Amino acid sequence: MGKIIINRERCKACAFCASVCPKKLIFFSQEVNSQGFYPVEIRTEDECTGCALCAETCPDVAIEVWR
Amino acid sequence: MEKRLFLRGNHALAIGAIKAGCRFYFGYPITPQNDIPEFFSKQMVKVEGCFIQAESEVASINMILGASAAGARAMTSSSSPGLSLMQEGLSYLAGSELPAVVVNINRSGPGLGGISASQGDYFQATRGGGHGDYRTLVLAPSSVQEMHDLTLLAFDLADKYRNPVIILADAVLGQIQETMVDRPYQPLELPPKDWILAGASGRDPRLIKSLYLKEGEMERHNWKLFEKYQRMKREDVRHENYLEEEAELIIVSFGTAARVAKSAIRLARAEGLKVGLFRPITLFPFPEKALFDLSQRVKRFLTIEMNTGQMVEDVKLSVARDADVHFYGHAPGSPPAPEELLNALKKVY
Amino acid sequence: MKQVFKRPRSLKDVSFHFCPGCHHGTIHRLVAEAIDYYDLRERTIGVAGVGCSVFVYEYFDIDVAEAPHGRAPAVATGLKRALPDRIVFTYQGDGDLASIGMSEIVHTANRGENLTVIFVNNTVYGMTGGQMAPTTLLGQPTTTSPYGRDFLQNGYPIRMAEMIATLEGTSFCARVALNTPANLMKAKKTVRRAFEMQMNNMGFSFVELLASCPTNWGMNPLKANERVEKELIPYFPLGTFKERKGTDHQ
Secondary structure, three states: OOEEEEOOOOOOOOOHHHHHOOOOOEEEOOOOOOOOOOOEEEOOHHHOOOOOHHHHHOOOOOEEEEO | OOOEEEEEHHHHHHHHHHHOOOOEEEEOOOOOOOHHHHHHHHHHHHHOOEEEEOOOHHHHHHHHHHHHHOOOOEEEEEOHHHHHHHHHHHHHHHHOOOOEEEEEEEEEOOOOOEEEEOOOOHHHHHOOOOOOOOOOEEEOOOOHHHHHHHHHHHHHHHHHHOOEEEEEEEHHHHHOEEEEEOOOOOOOOOOOOOOOOOOOOOOOOOEEOOOOOOOOHHHHHHHHHHHHHHHHHHHOOOEEEEOOOOOOEEEEOOHHHHHHHHHHHHHHHHOOOOEEEEEEOEEEOOOHHHHHHHHOOOOEEEEEEOOOOOHHHHHHHHOOOOOEEEEEEOOOOOOOOHHHHHHHHHHHO | OOEEEOOOOOEOOOOOOOOOOOHHHHHHHHHHHHHHHOOOHHHEEEEEOOOHHHHHHHHEOOEEEEOOOOOHHHHHHHHHHHOOOOEEEEEEEHHHHHHHOHHHHHHHHHOOOOOEEEEEEOOEEOOOOOEEOOOOOEOOOEOOEOOOEOHHHHOOOOOHHHHHHOOOOEEEEEEEEOOOHHHHHHHHHHHHHHHHHHHOOOOEEEEEEEOOOHHHHOOOHHHHHHHHHHHHHHHOOOEEEEEOOOOOOO
C-alpha cells in the first residue's frame, strides 16, 4: 500500500516515471501545466505500492512517496 | 630604534605580505620574480600558511579566487607572460568582487620578450587587462622600501574595495638591494567580511559569482563597480612630488624610470635647470587631479617611461589644455642611464 | 503511511531550468541527498563550473562559488586549503572538465586535494547548443561535427575516470550511469561514498556520471536513456576504478 503525489507544475513529461512503474499506473494528463507540458498523473491510485521508482528516476524531483 | 634591513625588493615585498597576514600564496615559476615564490615556499611553513606551486598561472589566480572567497588574504606573483594568463581570473575576481593581491615583476615583451626590466604592461595593468568593464587598483613602487610598504597597503585596499590590487614593479625593483625600515603593519579600518563562504550555518547560503542574466542585473552591477572605481579616485590616489617647486619642466615618471629620472633631475639642477618630478604611485586611480593642478602653474611636461609610450596618454588626459606634454621612451633592454635622460630633458627644456 | 521519498533539504524548492529528461536534475538530487545523508549542508561549499552546471547556485541551498570555465578544481583547492574542515565539491560538465579544464583537474587530483569532483559526462556541450565535446563518441553528430566525430579530424573521446585513476593522488574514482533504476541506485551509493572519502580525509574523490542530453542528442528522454545503455556504457564502462583503503597516503 503506497501513495505518490506528483507536483504537476514541476513535471516536464519526460515519461521516466511511467516507464519504470512496475504497475504501469502513470499516464500523461490531458491538460497542460504552466510550463506547457502535459504532466503525468497517477490512475488507479490504490494499486500503488509506494516502491518510489518513479520518484527516483524523476529528474525534476517532482514526486513524493509514502508507504 | 627602528629596525633596518638590507635586502632585495622581491624579499621586501614578501616580508610585507606575511606581515599583512597573507597566509596563502599560489604561484608558478617565471623569471624575474622567482625569489618571491621561493621565499614563500620556505616561510609559509613557519607561519602555518599555505604555499602551492600551481600547475600554471591560470590555476594560481583561481586558487586565489577560492581562498579569497573563504575570506583569506591570498596573493600571487608573476612576470608579464604569466599576467597575460591571469587576465581571465582577474576579470572574474573583479566581477565577483573578491580581494586579491597580484604582483607583476614586469619583464619585456610582447611574446616571450626578455627578462630585462620594462614598463610595457602599464596598459594591461591600468585598463583592466581582461574582458569586461572593470579596473584593478595598481600600485607602482619605486624603491625596496615601497616594495614593502605598498604591499601592506595593497592587502588593505584589496579588502577595502573587494577588488584585485596589482603591484606593478619590474626586474630592477625586484632584484635591487637597498636599506629598508622594517615598519610595523598598521592596518586601515576595514569593513567586516560579511560575504565570505564558510558553509551556510545559521544563515542563508551565500554566493560568489559574476554571472548576471536577469533583466537589468548586469547593468546595475557594472554601475556599482563604476561607483567603486570613482570612490578609489576620491580616496586612494597617491603620488610623489620631487623638487617641483619653481620647476619649469616636470618629468612624469613611475617605478624604476622615476628613480633614474631623479638622478637626471639632480644633474640638471646642478646645471641650473629648473626641473622637477611628478611620480604617480597609484597608476589606477591615476593622480589626474594633482597633475592638473600642477599644470595650472607649469606648462611643460616630459613623460619618461621604459616603453614606447603608454602612461603618456594618461598624462595628456590629465593636464590643462595649454600644457605641452612631451615623451621620451626607453624601450626594454637595460634601464636608461641618468645622462641619457638628462639629454632627453634638455631637448624639451 | 510514512513518507519514504521527498525533496532533499539541500535542494531549494524551485524548478530546474534543465530540459525534459536531462540527467542534471537527477545528479543534483543525488548530490543533495549525499549532503543530507551525512548532515553536511551547513558546512559544504559547492563550486560551479561553466555550462549547464553553472546554475548549481540556483538549486543547492548551500554556499556556492562560481569558477571560470574549467577552473573549478583550482578554485576548490583554494577554498579547501583555507577551510580544511569544510566539505568542498566541484560540479563540472565534460567541456568544462575534460577540455578547457584538463590541466586543473589532473593536477588537483595529483595533489590529492581532499575534495570531491562531480563530473557530468553527457558527450556534448549542452548550454552552448550541442557542440562537440572531448567525450563525444566517434560517429556522433554534433553542431561542430555535423558528419559525426571522426578520429582523423578530432581524435578519440577521452575516458576521464580511467585517466584520473592512474594518478597517485586520487583516492576514489568511479563511473556510474543514471539510465536505469539499478544504475541509479549504484550511482547514489557511489556519490555518497565520494563524500564519505572526503569526510574521512582520504583525499581526492572523483565520480563520473554518464548523463543524457536529450535536447542536443535530438531524441526523446527514453530514447536518450537507451543510447546511454547501447552507446555510452560500452565505450565508458561503469565501475569503481580506484578506492584507497585507510589513510595510507596522507
